[in-house]
Amino acid sequence: MKKYKLICIIIFLLILLSIVLATFIGSADIKFAQVIDIYKFKLHFLNTDLDDMGLYSIIWNIRLPRAIVAVLVGGGLALTGCIMQALTGNVMAEPYTLGIQSGAGMFAAFSIAFFSQIPILGILGTNILAFIGAMVSMIFVYIISSRDRAKSNSNLILIGISISMLCNAIIQLIIAFAPDNAKIRSIVFWTMGGLGGAHWEDISLLFIVSIIGFIITYALAEELNIISMGEETAIILGVQLHKLNKILLVCVSVMVGAIVSISGSIGFVGLITPHIVRKIVGSDHKKLIPVATLTGALFLVWTDIVSRVIVAPKELPIGVITSLIGVPFFLFIIKKRSRGVK
Template sequence: MLAAVLAVSVVVAIGLGATVVPPEETARYLWAALSGGRIGADEASTYQIIWQIRTPRVLLAALVGAGLSAIGVAIQALVRNPLADPFVLGVSSGASVGAVVVTVTGGLAALGVYAVSTGAFAGALAASLLVYAASSSRGALSPLRLVLTGVALALGFQALMSVIIYFAPDGEATSTVLYWTMGGFGAANWGALPLVGSVVVLGTAVLYRHARALDVLALGDETAASLGIDPDRHRRSLLVLVSLVTGVMVAVSGAIGFVGLVMPHLVRMVVGAVHARVLAVAPLAGAVFMVWADLVSRTLVAPREMPLGAITALVGVPVFIVLMRRRAYIFGGR
């Protein structure tokens, strides 16, 4: 059902915008692009809007939404914390610092439009290495150490970013960075989709393969060890995977909050706490939500575009508060 809803949502979202195209016409343009069909000369401009501008943006939104939801499921089991999300380990803040440094200094200019994304990805990887180095003790990774270290480094990265922005001589660069740190898909293009799609799909598949290990890790290290699972080894490998996938997504979309925090809880309320079920449903639910959130962000105050992080927060905060007030709901099940 969610797969069908996602397909319909993608077609509808591609057709809506400053130029409204009916769903049947949108589907015809998409089929023509995929099958090599012909488009009339009077439809060329509409076809370009549909295929070259909106389609990669909507598809990227679906991929990032799916990835954030899947990574959120993994992190909440990894650190055994219901308040954890893909950015609790400081990866998002590290990516923001990398993007700020590249934007303000003009570094990596040879990469052109990919300079900011490359800087963000490098910052995300650097943040992951710092979190791992600071939280590991004799090869062991404590969930509490991971959370505390991630939160502390995230605050440090945010302070560093604020200092850089404050002393930035270019006000336009500052505005660009501030918008980027709240997330958005305005720079989406076909070139970014293969990498993001590959990383999200492979990352989700690996997490699904480790669903049983996630079930055990959520019960605690002692229980995991008694069942033959090495918690530290699995936690290290999952940390690498989470950091890689998060870094790639942040590099193309900026920091988008609440999706990886709220979606896993909503899905658990429907399908239960077994991670094989949650990881099968959460990516589809996150993709649907992100497609519609992006549509609202680019049409609500058109021709201006609202930061996507503001939309997800406006939806995520009240939903999360309602979840917390439901006495029948406990993290990991009902």
């Protein structure tokens, strides 16, 4: 228990340090002392004066909210990965591989392209439509995979990939009929994922959704542990599987919808972090959930930093980097499973 708490404290402190580092690492040449001066100015510390307001805008209005959004997105994706892997009993399950993110992106793309032509889309907003898309995709995957107990084996991933391919095809169709280039560029952003458009206004939504999702999931950690032992065992021990599935599936849909509406589709975070953390702290979800959430947050902060500096002054979509890391990892897991290694 002490080791687990120490790991959480260390990762949390690394996240705080990473947020500060993320505000001065980038294509613009900014010194660490200048960043500290801006923090002093904003916090009214020692009545510090600031002459360069352009520098202030880069640090406080662009880089800092972007780093915080990266923390919330990374933590949220890792948390949803833990939930999906527990519910399906499949370590390869996560919102990206199950097509949930693609469904959210498809509805978001439809909203971006046609909200001006269809009044109700403007009323609902991109965030709500992304949530609806995540929910619809999840329902399709869950219903299809529930037949013949497919959700207990690799067929679940094949179903998810099929749903993802269908959603991506529809997104391409939406792009073809999009009314102008600005909307096309915005839709392409959703498909690749990125945090370049992060603002302070996005943080409140992500924070509320992430905190509520974490509290609900952590409160049900014991039930998730029981489910991991098998559905029959869970039923014998009194777990209401149908009710639990509904609660957690809605929780995942809300979180994924909120995340995708702000960051676009960022894959494999929910696959990589829970799998690695499980090797360190074990399969107890009371330990796995908080450590995986913090690890996902730390991972995405540094992935975002890499995306900003690797081809500076241009920016590489963060979803490209996570896919370059995640696809080999995904294949590695498949290879291990084919050999019967857990």
